[in-house]
Amino acid sequence: MEQRVPYTWKPVLAGGLLTLLAGMGLFIFGGRVEWLLLPFAYLYLLVLAYDWKAAYWILLCSLPFSMHIELDGGVLSTSIPDEPMIWLFFLLFLLLLAYRPNSIPGWFLRHPITILISLQFLWLLVSVLCSQLFFPAAKFFIAKSWYLVCFYVFPVWIFKDKRDIKTVFWVLLLPVFVTIAVITWRHSTHDYSFLSVNHAIGKLYYNHVEYGAILSMLFPVLVVAFLLSGKKVLWRIVGFLAVAAFSVVLFLTYARAAVLGVAFAAVVAACIRFRLVNWVMPAMYLCIAAIVIFFAHDNMYMEFTPDYEHTYMRHNLSDHIRATFQGQDMSSMERVYRWVAAVRMSTEHPLTGFGPHGFIEHYKTYTVPAFRTYVSDNPERSTTHNYFLLMLTEQGWPAMLLYAILTPLAFAQAQSTYHRFKDRFYKLCTLALAMLLAACFINNFFSELIETHKVGALLYLSLSLLAVLSNKSRQTDIA
Incomplete structure (x- = not known):
């Protein structure tokens, strides 16, 4: 499947300039900050038209x-x-x-x-x-x-x-770590209290349940990445610290189902290893x-x-x-x-x-x-x-x-x-x-x-x- 489409640059640059001016004009006259996002939307359309695989990584x-x-x-x-x-x-x-x-x-x-x-x-x-x-x-x-x-x-x-x-590992995990850093910093201002976790999450996730679910789903992926990190000491240390940090943050979501999910994931992994998983469900x-x-x-x-x-x-x-x-x-x-x-x-x-x-x-x-x-x-x-x-x-x-x-x-x-x-x-x-x-x-x-x-x-x-x-x-x- 062809993922790149050739095109000439002059119409592209002209379109970009017009989009930038239109966004600025609409912002000035309408007062809505969202209009300033028009140039970024135009850039994404260009990426999608030229190489939609790259656009897909941006989406993820x-x-x-x-x-x-x-x-x-x-x-x-x-x-x-x-x-x-x-x-x-x-x-x-x-x-x-x-x-x-x-x-x-x-x-x-x-x-x-x-x-x-x-x-x-x-x-x-x-x-x-x-x-x-x-x-x-x-x-x-x-x-x-x-x-x-x-x-x-x-x-x-x-x-x-x-x-x-x-x-796909990097384009998903790195942004998740950024959200973790933001939420953990906010949570720290409330002494990581149970009642303040949803306030710390803000609009990044619906609530602590969704936040915990995402972390519990990605935790096994991070563990596997650590196992595949090779023999380089630096990568092993980084991987170990990432898994440890994920473990602590997962607990701080205070989502009981998320913790149960990680435990069940470990059971399923063991059952697959010993060809027993067809009995689990x-x-x-x-x-x-x-x-x-x-x-x-x-x-x-x-x-x-x-x-x-x-x-x-x-x-x-x-x-x-x-x-x-x-x-x-x-x-x-x-x-x-x-x-x-x-x-x-x-x-x-x-x-x-x-x-x-x-x-x-x-x-x-x-x-x-x-x-x-x-x-x-x-x-x-x-x-x-x-x-x-x-x-x-x-x-x-x-x-x-x-x-x-x-x-x-x-x-x-x-x-x-x-x-x-x-x-x-x-x-x-x-x-x-x-x-x-x-x-x-x-x-x-x-x-x-x-x-x-x-x-x-x-x-x-x-x-x-x-x-x-x-x-x-x-x-x-x-x-």
Whole structure:
């Protein structure tokens, strides 16, 4: 796939000058600082036109810095600067496909992960067509389309060799370290307190849960990079210090799911090494089913209703964890409040669900008041805090089952790929992707972060790269 387009420089320079003058003029007369960004947007368009692979690295580099903003009084929202770049790549995809319809490799289209993601996408379309709220559901479908194109399809054209894998490591990890430095400095002004972590994060991430999820997903990647750092003492020291710093900062996110995600990633890595990973998810699903059946039998879950007056946010981590086990932690019991509502909602539209964005608009009429907490008014309009239940309520049983298959399928592909490779670099990269996906799974069991632009991008990018490595391992095996 050709990634560079020749052109003459005079029209380019003239266009750049006009864009600069237009941006300055609009700033002077309109007073909005955003107009000064026009020249930078023009430069990015030039990079995209000349070498879209370089433009793709810039997009990935922008992800950790991108911030969510609301438009038109909250009716619409986007993230800046990554989402406008994603729109451009979606348009580029349509142009490339029109110019060369067979540009997507056949092996990629036939890959089990691609087939499953395609089925998820098709069922999403069915759910949108049957949605209770068509306009918000349609917007969700369009956004999902360009995210899948940008982060699942484009990588198959981008990742060709070890250099590309090393590049994606640097363009993602270095910006993340910058955000860590900023957040840690802000947090230090509040003595790293439990209650100030969201204030320290600011707009860089949605909250400490997303921040912790990103760190827990990238932590295994950093560990693998340390293992691949070679014999040079300087790189070994830098790698060790980076892993140590990541460990401390991960703890300071105060995100329990993030820590569990790292632990689960280690378990998955060990199971892949000893060819046992195909048992992990069935065993986990069996345990979850047993727990659900236990609490559902004779409404046993009603025995665990919280004391409203004593269920609130604690002021430090130790009290927070203690309250979790005592059923007095506000965030944990709010999850139960919404989980119960989600299960009750699922009986209303079991096949297609309420449609995207349907949970937030309908769930309160399905709640059990006994589980209500101080934050149940939900002004931030967050959803189920469990991606399985989000799929169940918004897209029905087929969507939830397809999502349930995705993780064990990815683990199975990672295990077979890992053992086919002889090259240590590719073996460890495969292991890193499996651990990243394991951490993502745990974080999304307690949240619904796949629909956020940072976690979702990282998930689909990793799945695509896993498919690429799977194909490469087969070629190596044949050779």
